Amino acid sequence: MFAGPNIVNKNFKEEEYEMARKILAVLALGLFLVPLAHADTAEIERIKRSIIKIYTTAAAPDYFNPWALLNAKQLNGSGAVIADNRILTNAHVVANGSYIQVQRHGDAKKYRARVDVISHEADLAVLSVDDESFFEGTRALRIGDLPELQQEVTVYGYPIGGKSLSITRGVLSRVEHQYYAHADSYLMAGQIDAAINPGNSGGPVISGGRIVGVVMQANTSQRAENLGYFVPPIVIRHVLEDAGDGSHDGFPELGAVTQNMESPSMRAIAGLEDDQEGALVVRVFEDSKAAGVLKLGDVILEVDGMEVAEDRTVEWRPNQRTNYHFAIDRHHVGDKIKVKVARDGEEQTLEVELGKPPLSRTLVLAEQYDELPQYYIYGGVVFVPLNMNLIKRWGSSWHSKAPVDFLHARSQWADADRKELVVALKVLPAAINLGYHDWKNWIVEQVNGKPVRDFLSFARMLEDNSEAFVRMEDDAGYMMVLEHEEASRQQPLILETYHIPARHSPGLFDSSAAAGKGRTPHTSAL
Numbered sequence: 001m002f003a004g005p006n007i008v009n010k011n012f013k014e015e016e017y018e019m020a021r022k023i024l025a026v027l028a029l030g031l032f033l034v035p036l037a038h039a040d041t042a043e044i045e046r047i048k049r050s051i052i053k054i055y056t057t058a059a060a061p062d063y064f065n066p067w068a069l070l071n072a073k074q075l076n077g078s079g080a081v082i083a084d085n086r087i088l089t090n091a092h093v094v095a096n097g098s099y100i101q102v103q104r105h106g107d108a109k110k111y112r113a114r115v116d117v118i119s120h121e122a123d124l125a126v127l128s129v130d131d132e133s134f135f136e137g138t139r140a141l142r143i144g145d146l147p148e149l150q151q152e153v154t155v156y157g158y159p160i161g162g163k164s165l166s167i168t169r170g171v172l173s174r175v176e177h178q179y180y181a182h183a184d185s186y187l188m189a190g191q192i193d194a195a196i197n198p199g200n201s202g203g204p205v206i207s208g209g210r211i212v213g214v215v216m217q218a219n220t221s222q223r224a225e226n227l228g229y230f231v232p233p234i235v236i237r238h239v240l241e242d243a244g245d246g247s248h249d250g251f252p253e254l255g256a257v258t259q260n261m262e263s264p265s266m267r268a269i270a271g272l273e274d275d276q277e278g279a280l281v282v283r284v285f286e287d288s289k290a291a292g293v294l295k296l297g298d299v300i301l302e303v304d305g306m307e308v309a310e311d312r313t314v315e316w317r318p319n320q321r322t323n324y325h326f327a328i329d330r331h332h333v334g335d336k337i338k339v340k341v342a343r344d345g346e347e348q349t350l351e352v353e354l355g356k357p358p359l360s361r362t363l364v365l366a367e368q369y370d371e372l373p374q375y376y377i378y379g380g381v382v383f384v385p386l387n388m389n390l391i392k393r394w395g396s397s398w399h400s401k402a403p404v405d406f407l408h409a410r411s412q413w414a415d416a417d418r419k420e421l422v423v424a425l426k427v428l429p430a431a432i433n434l435g436y437h438d439w440k441n442w443i444v445e446q447v448n449g450k451p452v453r454d455f456l457s458f459a460r461m462l463e464d465n466s467e468a469f470v471r472m473e474d475d476a477g478y479m480m481v482l483e484h485e486e487a488s489r490q491q492p493l494i495l496e497t498y499h500i501p502a503r504h505s506p507g508l509f510d511s512s513a514a515a516g517k518g519r520t521p522h523t524s525a526l
Contacts, residue, residue, distance in 0.1 A: 043209055048105045048165055050081040050138045053158045054089055054127070054202060055110065057099040063390040064425070066373035066382070067500050072098070078157035078203030079127065080211060081138045087113065087127040088236070089202030090216055091120045092182040094127070095369040102129060104138065105165050117243040120369055121185035121250055123216045124231060124239045125202075143240075144210025146190065146232050147172050149320070155194045155215060155228075157203025170194025170226070177323040178229060181217045183367055184388070187251070188326060189216075189229045196228030205230045234330060242332060249333040252354030254325075255288025256281050258300060261310045270299050271345040277301070277310040278342065279324065286416060289355040295343065302340035303327040328354060363409040363421050364388060376459040376504045378470070379487030380428040380494045381436070381480070385455035386421040386443070403441045419454040424472075424480065428498050432490045436480055444480075446473045459508060 059072040077093030101110040111134045117126035155168045170192040178189035196218040205213030213230030258279035261267050278299040304327040306314040313321040333356045340349045360366045365387035376383045394401040424442040427433050447461045448471050465484050472480045
C-alpha cells in the first residue's frame, strides 16, 4: 500500500491515511526500542557478574551447654561486589561462620572469604577475598539513592530451589522503621512485593543500575504474600562510614525513653499549646550523655531540626513519615545535635551528645553472635548471665515456651545497682549439691545476703568467698546452700565426670571482660 516510509498514496481515504501514520509510528518506535532493549540486557549481564553466592559453615554456641557448640550448619546467601573489591551481604548470612566461601555467577570455583566488617544491628557485613583474581570480570556496584514509592526495583540473589541466579521484580511499597529480625534492632527498612526466599538474604535490590537496598527478611505471616524487607541506603552508608576508621561503634542513642502524646489530656498537663506536638520523656538513663541535659517531663518538639509529631514520627520525605529515631540514626556516636523541648511551658533548645548504647538497657542482654557464652560452675551448679541467646534456645516459640521470669525481665530496666541477671541454668548431680538436682532456670538475687549486680561480680563473690557456706536466694526467699570447702574439693571430679573442659568460660576474670570491653570470639572467618 505504500512504497516507503515517506511515500503515501494520495488516493487514500482519510482513515486509511491515519492508519498508515500509526503503523509508521509503531515501526519507528520499534527501531528505537531495539537498541534500548539490547542496552538493558547488556546492563543486566554486567550486574549479574557482580552478584555473589555465599556459602557459610556456621557453628553457633549451645547456650544450654555453654562450653560446647551446636552441630555445624551449611548456609547459603547472596551478596554484591562493591568498591575496593569487597562484598556486601547480610550479617546473618555469615554470623558464627567458621568457614566462608564465595562464588561468582556462572563460575564453578569457590574462593575462601573472610569478614572485614559486621554490624549485627543493621544486619550487614562486608567480606573480602585474599585472591584478587576472584574479582576479575566483576564491576563494583555503587550505592544509590532510595527510589520513590511505587517505583519498580529488581532483586538479585540465589534463593533455595536451584543453583543459578534468580532475578525478580517488585515495587517499593513502604519505607519506615521496622524491627530487624536478626538482632531485634529498630531501624529504617524498605518493603517490596518481590518474591524473597531463603538464600536471597544479602542480595542487592537494584534500581538504575545501583544498589538501593540489601535483602534481609521476608514477612512469613499467613496473611501476607510476597512481602519482603531490605536494608536501605541510609543504613548501608552509615555502616560503611562508621567502619571507615577501623572500628564499628554502631548506631548512637539519644539516651532517653519517650512516650506518644496523642492523648489531649496528656498534652494539656504537659502545658503544650494547641499547635505544639512532641514526645514525652519518661526516662533518662543515668549513664547516658543525655543525663543532666534532658529531664523527665520534657516534651521533645524537634530533633536535629525535624519536627516530632504526637505519634513520635517525623516527616523524612514529603508526605512520608517514620519514627523520630531517623533523625538520630543518620548521625554517628559522638556527634552533637540540637533538641528542642518544651519544659515547664517554655521552649528550650538543648545540645545533646549522642552516645554509644550498651549491649542492653534491660536486664536481659541483647542477642550476641561470634562470641563464646559466659558461664561459671560452682559446686556442680552451672551459672550463666540471662541473655536473648539463652531465651531463644527454646526455639521459634520462645515467646511462650521460655520461663516466664526470663520473659518478664525483658521489660525491666537495668541500672547501676542491677545491670544483669544471673541464672542457675542447671545442676550437674553430685554429692555436694544433693537436694537441688532438679533445680534449673533459677534466678539468683543474693549471695550471703548481698545483692547480685551482674554476672562478673557474682562469679567473684563465689570465687573470693571466705565463709563456710554459700547461701544463694531468689526474690521469693527460696535458698540454695552449698558448703564452700567441699564444693571446691569436688569441682575437679564433677568436671571430669561431665566432660566439661573448664570451670568457667575463657577470659571471665580478665580485665577486659571486667571493663565490659568485649568478649572472646569463638570462631574465625579467615
